[in-house]
Amino acid sequence: MKLSENAIKVLEKRYLSKDEDGNLLEDCEGMFRRVAKAIALADANYTDEDGLAQIEQEFFDMMSDLEFLPNSPTLMNAGRPLGQLSACFVLPIEDTMEGIFETIKNAALIHKSGGGTGFSFSRLRPKGATVNSTGGVASGPISFMKVFNAATEAVKQGGTRRGANMGILRIDHPDILDFISCKKDNSEITNFNISVGITEDFMKAVEYNLDYELVDPKTKETAGKLNAKSVFNTIVEMAWKNGEPGIIFLDRLNIDNVVPKLGEIESTNPCGEQPLLPYEACNLGSINLYNMLTEDGKQLDYDKLAATVKKAVHFLDNVIDVNKYPLPEIDKMTRGTRKIGLGVMGWADMLCSLGIPYNSQKAIDLADKVMGFIQENAQKASQELAEQKGVFPYYEDSIYAEKGIKLRNATVTTIAPTGTLSLIAGVSSGIEPNFAISYIRNVMDNNELIEVNRVFKDTAIREKFYSDELMKKIAKAGTVKGLAEVPEKVQNIFVTAHDILPEWHVKMQAAFQRHTDNAVSKTVNLGHDATTDDVREVFVLAYKTHCKGVTIYRDGSRDLQVLNIGKVK
Template structure:
């Protein structure tokens, strides 16, 4: 049923554990727990309902890996916490009391396993007068930092860091500061940010004219900006490090099914779920790969099984709304009034391989539209049947469905979400994304590494007599087979990966799914490292033209550290340095002398056997030495000293700091584990690597607190659990090495 890696992920994050952190249920127990808890919702509408029959259907659907709900449902269904929703939007009103109420409410949601979206557009701009105090406002960006710090302090349900979306309207007075607020990637690390684009702004861009900035408090114009310049800045920052994304607010509100309840201001952290203030949504995804059957030697989709899975999944998700334990009364009331669900897909790239359809082909676009229309139509049909049995959603009378004479149980039924961890559980490709790598290295135990190959690619290569571990290792290092002449052309044409696909093809695929999606589509448009700002602009223009509700881009290598550990796709600019390093291996390299005077910092880090004090010093040539000292609690000082000496020697011999960090991060020691699974750092070497990495970033800029309150490095390019590079897809950070996902 589950792969070994899926079992590892389930044991690490989802299974019930005792006080020592050991699982006390099996993966099969988990599925029964979830199925039983969700099926119990049937009794709310029929005291004589055959709950056991529903439980069996729900269990079989999950055990067959055909459907999986969002992570909070897997974690919390049938348990005391009982909070089952993944995404929430909270309002942020323009008063100190309301702002800190929102901070508190967000902390409660993060603690329960959910992510939060905020619009900061109601807050007056920095420098605006505050009548109640006689002072001036500090502006949205300053308060985002407060939310960010609160998020960092809360561990989500014992499993995930809190995730946030911050949105600011394009006509807010502080929009220029907001667009650049993540220029320093160590700032506001617990937020994805997006600019809320209006139709008026896009019209001003196209007409090459100014547009108005409006004070949200007085509703008066305060300034005009030249729209093309603002648009160019958004493009520049996205090209620089992937943020901000953009969401088309007017377009989202055009499709708001319950306009009488208010305007949609924000989305969930990955952008695919627009929600009203205080609204939540529960998500789930159907695994297309589990619906494939082989007939006459060729694969095809079993549409009968697809239809039945859709119906069962809508039933499941509607029950989730009923049995959910909501973190706030306001959220319960708003969610029950609309009963939104978001049924989506995963495994799309897998089935394209089996159907022999290249991801970037017109055939793939046609299939995407066909599959999504089939999903939406059958989901709405099931929602209609539930409405006849259980009643329409309470806000139905003012909804667009009332005007059209259509009964519906749920205000929305479809969403394409990033599937992160649940795609690992289902052994499928993530969401509608292309496969990122056909072969890659996965961390399995401590520092042990395992070569993993896409299962169907491995099957085809073996059938054709082409499989070898050496070739798979080469593919892992190259990241693509497009240029490998030892692999037949027909295989290369079909087994394309993310970096083989033109950015325009990414956008057109997103648009194909958006056409039949009630909410929105989470997808990352991947760019090669050498892409220009003009390339990014063309994608933004195309996204607007094709009717997308938002778009997120990522240019390879545009953050401080490389996001995915797949060879030459990422190395273009490093070839010269690598060659020089290789030449140096052939001759003896003596470390340079230690300078008489250095400058640096000392950071105290909590480890399992006490406090470790790490000193990192540098001179005009860069970081040159590391010292460590253990507190009175003991530990292994000789090993720490030996590690420090070797690091210092390597640094003064010219070894790259990032290479040293890569070797240190992720090393584990059992003594760092604390009761309840609270891990500050994984080991002394891991702690040294974290501090080294931070000093390398901050050198020649400023000395600031090196670690967050819990000891974690504010670096969204490395997995906070195993230290391996993160994969950025679907608007979310995912670790293919250990299964960590920021978004669930």
Template sequence: MSAKKLSTALQTPSEAALPLSKNSLTVLERRYLKRDSEGKVLENAVDMFRRVAESIAAAEDRLKTGNDAQALSGEFYRMMTSLEFLPNSPTLMNAGRELGQLSACFVLPIGDSMEEIFESIKQTALIHKSGGGTGFSFSRIRPANDVVMSTKGVSSGPLSFMKVFDAATETIKQGGTRRGANMGILRVDHPDVMDFIMAKRDQNVLTNFNISVGLTEAFMEAVDADGEYDIVSPRTGEALKRMPARKVFEHIVDLAWTNGEPGIIFLDRLNRDNPTPHVGEIEATNPCGEQPLLPYESCNLGSINLAKMVDEKGELDWNKLKEVVRLASRFLDNVIEVNNYPIPQIDEMTRANRKVGLGVMGWADLLILLDIPYDSAEAVQLGEKMMKFITEEARQASIELGEERGAFPNFTGSVFDKKGAKPVRNATSTTIAPTGTISIIANTSSGIEPLFAVSYVRQVLDNDILLEVHPLFEKIAKERGFYSPELMKLIAEHGTVQGIDEIPEDVRRIFVTSHDITPEDHIRMQAAFQKHTDNAVSKTVNFCNTATKEDVSTVYRLAYKKGCKGVTIYRDGSRDMQVLSVGKKEEKKDEKIVPMESHKAGKKRERPRALKGSTYQMETGCGPLYVTINEDNQGLFELFTTMGKAGGCAASQCEAIGRLVSLAWRSGVQARQAVKQMIGITCHKPAGFGDNRITSCADAVAKAIQMHMFHEEDVAHTQAGGACPECGGPVEHEGGCCVCHACGYSECA
């Protein structure tokens, strides 16, 4: 590094000098910056990036590489503050701090004995406490009603133990920055597979789990041939019976169409690319499915912002991309070295294989900058070329790190060793991860997902309505003279730029969103990146609400045919509790999208003798709370509460809330104003209780009102993934997860 470059890198600009949006700074303050015991923020964004850069560069001294750690710190700092690369969230949060746990997620083994199962639960608790997510295969647990020789009793089966893991996750608070997330996998040939497929038909169970069925090549071949496949005892390895593969496949499709789960993972493909088969078999992945891991391995991830890889001529800067890939690869290998792992087994296994996952974000923004439609053959071809280049350069960087520092300890006997390849530092180099929150910090599109919206409405705490417009679209609209606040509002109401004649056709063509793109195009893009990715690709295939089960089946088969390692789908409006976010404005009166919404009036409405309504059971820290909401012919009229436990302060306070809300409604206050005043109020448990993550009795009342306002028949009118439980902003299903682009909330983090 030249003296001039080093001097520039080590300058410490003010926070205002960083290319961070207002929203980026808000997310950093809420989730990443260091605080004291009283919650006071102790650093700004500049301090955070400096803290991370210095901590990761310190590995050079620990490894005795002879490199200048201070100079490298400057390079890391420049790379992050220019938003060319960002590591996964735990690294930003914890590097250089006491916790020091820098990995996003882990896979733990689950054996078939009570001792092994509860040891895994203990290890899960330690991981979640440190801020990590966990993946498990429950396939080794004997099925329900199978014999237990030691007690002469019968097994309760894997699903019963999944519920214990789920309850443990619900109980653990993750240091106030990240909550627990789990992936549960069961092999398709397990005797309890049908119960597993149906497990989340009730959305009140396994709320802390994503679940996926592990499909085998034999199963998929039987599906294609409309044949049968073996169901195998995990205890004895014997085939117990045969089942019709297509029937099981159709059940998976049916539940995925219903509520997005289970996903599917092609187990044999994970092991086809297992670089260390002599160490073990891959049975599970991290919570979003992009990182197949052996038991006790961790994922250490980071993403390159492709939107920053365009030069002044508007062309791809391959040399710059190469430099960032090389530097980011060194950064991630250093992360493994300075990481403070939550349990010794993870420390040992992670260092033995040294897997890293360098991925990308800003893909949709890059395509816009290059004037290439996302759903075009040109985009798919570029995606494949791009990922091939990144993986080749990352592999070369790993070879050079191997020469400098030594190969990963399990290299002997690995696929690299058997092929006679040069020693490499890392068993894997690339992964396409969901980048929900770090892409918000970088002010770019998430992972390889298309845009979630061009313009959307964002509500803030002072009851103002803010219109968020994609910066590239706003820039083009102003340069070409068709920008107006009214048009931006129309786009937000319409949910897409398609069909709006005021926008030039060539602009509409490149600003396609996730719901403008066919599911088949989603899969083609995923497959293009998967072809040259060491690990896997996290992506959500979005369907419109009117999609059929056959549409889902077609996409699953296409994903298998195209070489994907797994698929996550989401059909718009298929889950309960969706409320208006992106798009549709309130319909005309005769459409009645929110028929019970009160209209402002000049005086309090009188109560009629009879009213209609509904009662909702909400789980709170004080016990079950029953919220009854009644309407008159003008809309919401009154609210009553009943505590499951009679009497006490909680019951009286809930009664007071009900009386005040009723008075407000009868006086003309709109329901959403009452919701915004109460939602998110915290009492006992910041993580929340139950499926709706109730944080207080007031929060329970607010969420009951939301449930009442948006009945199932109205769900088809909504777009995207619903409302953020923290800020009320729009939530999008992407990368196998739910992300709020307004505040950075992530369901998987």
């Protein structure tokens, strides 16, 4: 197997089966075998024993060759007693004490199993509203977010992962200003990513510098007015200060809601790439594009990519059937829409190998072509599965029924961050550019790993400018730009996140979004010296280029960063 030392370390720490004393019960190959076997079992009613063995082998090969990996909970839990395989959940929060604490309990169960949860707090009555039964006053969405946060903190000690949440509040909720600044202090609400749910009406009001109305979700009455531009500026300033809140465009999520009769989309999963209906879960998986190159690394092998997409859709569709859901409501919704989220990782490494700079029109055009190809083939695979196994149960309530397109899955594509998956596969994460050519990375709580980009190393050896000293120098500089030892052509190709102007980050996100059913996880990196105007421009560009949301991060704006450039131990 081709796993790096770092990958093996991560897998041994959290993914491989262990006995009660912490002794490993399987090796990495054993893990892929366990997962392949468990996922193939969904075909038991459709094929004989030989057929099943063949499917299992196909799944095993695809994972152990690092061509495709399912999201972490599938690798951790498939074929094991817990059996919870999804990374993403959205839970509703009703405006009652029972409702709120029921959701906290449900979120705790999901976190224990390695899943992440997203919530909209928009239905909760604002701070200061009356509580009929007691005559007291409500404490509002932000105070309850803190309770969710504390529960997550307690559960994370015993679970497989840290526990991650997305908290969303609509822009017209009366407590919106408190929400926008609720993470001003970095040590508060640390188990949440927060995003403001923005509407088209609000964006128009910003454009024309108008006031907009706040609405009490309980009484549905107007609860005052705010100036849209000034609220927008507050969001921009907070994001500039420490990267939060992000924004999501709620109306866009709902335009792409393929089962609108089942309800409204209010929230996404923690990293923003998966909009879901209340009680819906989704399992993700990512194709390693770097491993889709021809042997010489100079071309993308489209035949191999098409074959991998087909197998990956089959795999993810099977996950829905063998998954053990933490709640009956989730079981019903998730099996009802059968959403899957196939995406990619290793995009930047692939571009480097092809000699295409990330910040170029050529890269954007290729993004359109490659993701368009994946979307088309994934839909085709889902159609073929529908012919064999039937359409998703809520098909009649979907827009596809009106169009007469028979699909097994209500959605097929999502671009996940692949935080751990990309580490296991040893490639650049999701569609992000490389953060640095060599860097230190904090993974899994407080562990640090040193990484050197292997495509760069190969190139440096091939072009005969490799030296250990140079690698150290690059690690310190955090870029190859301007280093005399590196040929100029190579400098232009191996651009890192901070060499790339923010607008190219957004353009890349938009290109992938054009061919993705769900959403795209992407962070627009800004240099430390970026201004609030730069942040505002990114937000506006994301809006204009039809992204579903946007997250920015200005280097050095938070004490604890997941990735650090220029630091080598």
